[in-house]
Amino acid sequence: MIKEVKIVSKNFDIPNSHNIEVALKNGRYSSIDKLWSYNNQDIIDIVKDSGLRGKGGGGASAGDKWALMPLDGDKPNYLVINCDESEPGTFKDREIISKDPHLLIEGIIYSAYAINSHQAYIYIRGEYKEFQDILQSAIDEAYSKNFLGENIFNRGYNLDITIHRGAGAYICGEKSALLESLEGKRGHPRLKPHQKEPEWYFDNPTLVNNVETIASVPFIINNGAEAYKSYGTELSSGTLLFALSGHIKNRGVYEAEFGTSMMDYINHYGGGIRDNKKLKAVIPGGASTTILTAKEVENITLDYESLRAIGSSLGTGGMIIIDEDTNMVEALKNLVEFYHHESCGQCTPCREGSSWVDTIMKSILDGVANNRDIDKILEIANTMNGKTVCVFAPALADVIRGFILKFRDEFEGYIKVD
Ligand SMILES: Cc1cc2nc3c(=O)[nH]c(=O)nc-3n(C[C@H](O)[C@H](O)[C@H](O)COP(=O)(O)O)c2cc1C
Structure with a gap:
């Protein structure tokens, strides 16, 4: 049976939740005072302890990545939010930026502070213009309240957020191609270093994280690492905005804990297969993950380890449902x-x-x-x-x-x- 849980999607159904006054009434920016009681390393440690994993497809430990950022270097650090979301079957980040953009902005404030960055970029896919406009209005509201800009919250910290609109190439979601594009060049992925190191934006240390990864941070700061770990499995902690598309009755984005049975999820949130057909297969995590047969779906749970064990991957959690009539x-x-x-x-x-x-x-x-x-x-x-x-x-x-x-x-x- 499904245990419904809403961490990131908590405010999605509230009318006008993208508006700052509504957002403030519903808990946004409420743990900001807590933020200033921590130093950078404290926040990185909390995120590490929470087991938060990147939600852009790879599932790498967020805390481990944050820890690669130099906190006292002589170059500026940058935070880049990946909102390229061009993978077929994946449409979760647009839910966040259109239904609760202040959650993302709050997450950016915590994350930028943690890695000592004063400039964040949000790289958004070109086709998301209408969602970009909502996000930009929210950013403007945050500036008008002094939540962004100079001396934010009168705490002596400066932070700017700039949206950069992509031009419609799927490859620009790959983090290094994204940075090339952000630098004004053609979006070609870069050669990967042999050792672990930050990404580089104009040769400056840079952290690239997915929208949902950053939007998960406020809950963790507010409630602590243990609270986040109380959801999910031992190795895949927390929740994901899984999505359903294809031959399913209720297409959409529904948050669930890692470790949830895929079949239960499909039946509970999706309402079963469209036109009461039989399930033939599921592409589990966005188009670029290995397809599962209906038999494989019967026994699988939605977490990184289980999907890997049967030769596929969880990816972005965007499930494409395929019915028996599909060629x-x-x-x-x-x-x-x-x-x-x-x-x-x-x-x-x-x-x-x-x-x-x-x-x-x-x-x-x-x-x-x-x-x-x-x-x-x-x-x-x-x-x-x-x-x-x-x-x-x-x-x-x-x-x-x-x-x-x-x-x-x-x-x-x-x-x-x-
Ligand atoms: C072809 C390709 C496309 C990608 N597209 C996206 C994307 O649209 N959004 C995203 O967050 N990550 C995407 N990624 C993964 C990013 O390279 C990167 O791992 C991710 O943004 C890191 O954030 P995370 O650790 O929070 O997941 C893509 C990777 C590849 C190889």
């Missing part, structure tokens, strides 16, 4: 077309691999492919793994392998030539 060959073609279009083209295995698989998928659907072509796709997927600057190509390789290995008979059903 899996067409579904994979649709996804591959997206990735082919969005590959930034920097790395050969990604640029050529996504294009080649797309071409073969078309030939399968056209009925002019043979059985070796299906194996060729798997071979190409293998060449896309581990040889690129970012994980776009390996993720696509997993998506391809998942569809073909789990639904191969459907692909073979299209083969009419030797």
Whole structure:
């Protein structure tokens, strides 16, 4: 059975919750006094203790990442909030910025203070203009109350927030491509360092976190690390704004604890499969996670460890529900077309691999492919793994392998030539 829990989504259903007066009446900025009683390291330690994990897809420990930021360096530190949210099936961050933008702003104040940053950027996908406008109004309200700007809350701390609008490239959600784009360059991911270090914005130490990660911080500061850890599992603590899309009765974003049964979640919040059809499969965490069969869904719980144990991943928690009538060959073609279009083209295995698989998928659907072509796709997927600057190509390789290995008979059903 589902235990309903609302940490980040607590104010979502309150009318005009994006308005600062409504937000203030409903608890926003209420723990700000607590903030000033802590020093930077205290906040980082609390976030570390809480087990908060990044909610942009990777699930890395937020506290460990914050701890990489130099607190007494001679360069300015930057905080960058990732609101690119371009992954098919993922639409949770827009809920936060449109329904409770002051939660994000409050989270930014805590997080910026923790890493000693006086400038935060919110990188938002270009298509989110209407949500950007709501967020900008909330930021303007916060400035007018002296919650942002110089000497905020009369505590001698300066903090500015600037929204930067992306131009519609999925790859700009990858943190280093995002920073390239923020610097005014083409959004190409950067080579990763061998050791753990901060990100760099114009050569200055920078922390990049997802919107929901930062929006989870006020609860933790307000209630303490233990309160956050009381939700979820031992290794995946807290909650996530999971989402449902596809062939489901109630599409939407519903918060749940990590460790919740996927099937219970689908039935409780989603109301079951649309038109009372049978479930065929679920893409569990945004389009770039390995598909699960209905059988696999029966026994799986929504946490990082369980999904990894069956060869998939939790990703962003955006579940795409697929019913029994779905043609899996067409579904994979649709996804591959997206990735082919969005590959930034920097790395050969990604640029050529996504294009080649797309071409073969078309030939399968056209009925002019043979059985070796299906194996060729798997071979190409293998060449896309581990040889690129970012994980776009390996993720696509997993998506391809998942569809073909789990639904191969459907692909073979299209083969009419030797
Ligand atoms: C192709 C690609 C797209 C990504 N898109 C997003 C995105 O839209 N939003 C996001 O928060 N993270 C995205 N990420 C993950 C980011 O690189 C980064 O890990 C994340 O913003 C860090 O924040 P977190 O630790 O709070 O999750 C993407 C990664 C890849 C490889």
